[in-house]
Amino acid sequence: MANNKTSFSIVLVMLFGIGLFFIGTDGFTAFTAETARVNKLLEDQPEFPPVTFQDSKERQYSIDEFKGNYVLITFFYSACTTVCIDLEMNMSELYDKIPKKYIGNGIDFLSISFDPKRDDPAKLDLYKNMFNSDGETWRMARIPDQQELDGLLDEFGVIVIPDDYGNYAHNSAFYLVNPNGKLSEVMDFRHVDAAAETILAILDSEADPS
């Protein structure tokens, strides 16, 4: 039979293991870095950094353009043939699910390209038509300054990895920025209904605070 010290060290190893897994997964809540990222974003509520957009109509402005409204944001690039199309299709569906009274008056939609070299205003204009975006209450824009873009991606935890074929792999989500310019929700872009419900609940409570 094992001596006392060996039995004790079995217990010790078990406790160490539980502790290690607890810390490594933020208390068994995040087994992938993506979950951990979203959890952390919701906790930190980072402020939208000062960047200059250039949209499909060649207008330039900062996030203050949308001040007073919530802004639903996605990150995409137009040359993408996979997930961005799903993402923007779902954004279009989400747009249709939000009651008309809130569109432009409570919430705006913004798709930000992280491929400013290829996505010039002309390209953005073409791309927006594919998803029936009106270019006003749902705008598509690029951030021409690479440094500003990188800062934003970093702040919002968007990881973009170029692959060997001129494409990018990236994590996707619906980001909701509140009227004060702070990130308040990160939603799964594959669950449009759930996202619409969340947004509607927020907009309803803003419109009728009682």
Place this chain on the structure above:
Amino acid sequence: MKQSKYGLALLLFLAIPIVAHLLESIMIMHMHMQMPLLVISGFLMAPFFQRQFPKFFASWNENGIPGILLFTVIMVYWMIPRTMDDALTELPVEVFKFISLPFLAGIPLRDSWRKISNNSQRVTFIVFTILFYIMGFLYIKVPVQLCNNYLLIDQITLGWGYLTLAICFTTYLVYIAFIDSPKPTEVD
């Protein structure tokens, strides 16, 4: 002992930033080359520690069970998709990788393997075989990217790497079960 020096040299070599970066740039090399090599470096260094602290190993790891448990805990920990990402983005986690794999997995494995019974050895093999099958199917079948720092295609490659390992382990298990009964283990 020469072996221990080779182990230390291997660990230091793996810790050279360029080497570490190269191995970490491809997912399957990170998981199935760098990490096992780190365990091997500890495995090679073990005799040094066993000679320095014979009493410690004799009394705290008498039957080898704590050691093999510790080895398993550390290995499973590094199989969580999150930890591999964290090692790339957070320095403390990266440092922990270079400490935990050699010293908390490699050394205990060497000290414990001969102490545990044949049945325990087989159980260990079976546990890791099952784990590798699970990880293999997980990485191949899950349609979403589990690791933010690697492409989906890397993930699928890693999945097949796991399955290959699992199949090798299965072959070995079948082999020892039907063809040859292992000799009784010798204890130094």
